[in-house]
Amino acid sequence: MTGALLLEVEHLSKSYGGVHAVVDVCFSLHAGEMLALIGPNGAGKSTCFNMVNGQIPADTGRIRIGGRDTKGLSPRQVFRLGVGRTFQIAEVFSSMTVRENVQAVLMTGDTGLAGLWGAAGKRHVAAADAVLELIGMADMAERPCADMAYGDVKKLELGIALAAGPKLLLMDEPAAGMAPLERVALMALTARIAKERGIGVLFTEHDMDVVFSHADRMMVLDRGRLIAEGSPESVRRDPKVRAVYLGDGRVYDSGERTVPA
Structure with a gap:
């Protein structure tokens, strides 16, 4: 190698x-x-x-x-x-949008408390969108995860794993x-x-x-x-x-x- x-x-x-x-x-x-x-x-x-x-x-x-x-x-x-990991049964936050799922990972590196999600949801938007572009899901950023097909959920799980670099x-x-x-x-x-x-x-x-x-x-x-x-x-x-x-x-x-x- x-x-x-x-x-x-x-x-x-x-x-x-x-x-x-x-x-x-x-x-x-x-x-x-x-x-x-x-x-x-x-x-x-x-x-x-x-x-x-x-x-x-x-x-x-x-x-x-x-x-x-x-x-x-x-x-x-x-x-x-x-180290990132994906699982046999994909797990995402179904109550959140596709973008918000990626933002949640990016926020783990933030210091202090994020406060209410209304404010936190404005963080790392550009970085989250870059991840979604990478995995071909940019056009689904605002879609609730609860409405997605399972194949898209698996793809999003890959994006979530990649978000932390x-x-x-x-x-x-x-x-x-x-x-x-x-x-x-x-x-x-x-x-x-x-x-x-x-x-x-x-x-x-x-x-x-x-x-x-x-x-x-x-x-x-x-x-x-x-x-x-x-x-x-x-x-x-x-x-x-x-x-x-x-x-x-x-x-x-x-x-x-x-x-x-």
Whole structure:
């Protein structure tokens, strides 16, 4: 990778009693790179995500974001290191307009209390509109989120994550619940912005067409262990991946038990 190193994960493990959720996982992510983390249900993807995001502590291993060790940091402190996140089920403030949702994120950097929303709603208008222009929603700025189609809600969630200017973006099944053409459009938009702005993107996704079309590199987890990593084409050809995930009928057993991811 030619971009700067943004994320370093070294020997990451997490267990719940005698059940191994993530086992000795190592990987890195660079600026402008789209890195997919895939695997069967229960493989440990969400557990891995939540450790990177600071939501759950690792048992062993180290995570560095921009060279900073994140051990002991809260999710909010991790966010302040330049980490954004989207979720499988998109969450926006349905009572607000599209613009106001973006403004709410921009206001988190303000000092002091914003006061009533009538005054606060006048803050960061230009910056919010710039984000909406970036994601192709400028013409929807005044629309109440409660009136939007789900595909537009997912796109707005991307804008909300980008509003804080993240260096690293974590996307948990970004295409979930979207129509096929919407999935392609959202991930193409994400990839373009990542390249233009030097944002590293780590994403999970069950839609293999989305993964193979937009990932620069892929990692495959099975029963908490990383069993393959590389280009989409090399991962597609890997016999262990074909056995556990792509479904060619062969059997592969790592011998480990896991909890649901």
